[in-house]
Structures are given as structure tokens and as C-alpha cells.
Amino acid sequence: MAQGKGFGLGLGKMKELAEAFKKAQQVQEGAKQLQQELETMEIQGQSEDGLVVVTMSGNQEPLKVDIKEEALSNGSEALSASVTAALKDAYQKSTDTMRERMEELTGSFGLPGM
Template identity: 40%
Template sequence: MADFLGMMKQAAQLQSKMKAMQTELEQIEVEGLSGGGLVKVRMTAKMETKAISIDPSLIRPDEGEVMEDLIVAALGDAHRKAEAAMQDKMKELTGGLGLPPGLGLG
């Protein structure tokens, strides 16, 4: 019975740490870039897009498709960086045990 109570205590502590980490992930921001920095995306480590910046040189009617591609690329770059930041925080929390691939904290 003592083992069960110890496990329950550890689970409660882990849950508390997870909540704190979720709050911290909302505060961590990364920047994704594309087109040599012509398009920038700012995103939290919880994958919330905060801002998109587009260099004025791209804002031309004949460059619409290029701009769309650069936005998608910048979002992908920001997403990868946010995922890496989330994984780093998870390693801190779990003592380096890590998460299985694809298991997010959403």
C-alpha cells in the first residue's frame, strides 16, 4: 500500500510540474524565417502563432505565390523550433527520459 501511495504522490507532483511547464511554454517564443529573413513568424513553444512579418519588397501583385510559399516555409521553421523548445522543457521535467515521437503536450 505504501508503494501505491508513493506512486500517487509522484503522479500528483508530476501533474503539478506539467501545469507549470505548460505555463512556461506559453511564454517561450521562437522565430521562424524564410527567404533569407524576408518572412518572419513568431510562435510560442505551444505552437501559437503570435506574429507574421513580411518584408515590403515581397508585397507586389506578381509575387503572391512566392509570398505564400515563404509564409508556409517560415511557419514550418517556427513550428520545428517550437517543438524543439517543448522537447527541451520536457527533458528537464522528466530528467531526460524524453517523449515518444509525435507525443505533444498540446
């Protein structure tokens, strides 16, 4: 009589599967904590002339825009360009921060970077 082979998962494979589930749960918990940290971060970007400063959360949610008085006297086109430059700077810094933190998270679990 032939012995059943089940699904072909030996004891070693079951242990690997259990470890994989454990690691996935740890990554999920780490991602949740990272999400909370990013929500509370304040990242600033500014125009080249420093007349406009945009503050975003680590999740790229705009929080506030500070415009110095002298930026108003430069005209609407220059002000628009300054606001756009500050937004782009804040967005880039936020994206870089998010990427770095995700790489730290995945690296701490021995996973390849994202």
C-alpha cells in the same frame, strides 16, 4: 483458522504506492507549470531569405507574421512560399522546444522521456 491476506499489499507495497502517487502529483504540477511557460514563450521562425518572420508561442499558437517590404515585390507565389517556410521553421522550433522541456520534466522525476 486461516489469517486473511487482504489484497496482498504489504506495508512495503503501500509505501511504494504512496510514493507513486506523490510522484504523479509532482509530475502533474510540473506539467501545469510547463504549460504556463510554453504559453508565454515567443519562438520565431523565418524564411530562408529572412524576408518573412513568424512568431509562435511555445504551444504552437501563431502570434504574428512580419513581412519585409521587399518580400511583397517578389510576387504572390514567392511570398506564399516564404510565409510557408517561416511557419514550418517556427513550428519545428516550437515542437523541439516543447519536446526538450517535456524530457527535462520527466527526467527530473526519473521517468522515461516522451
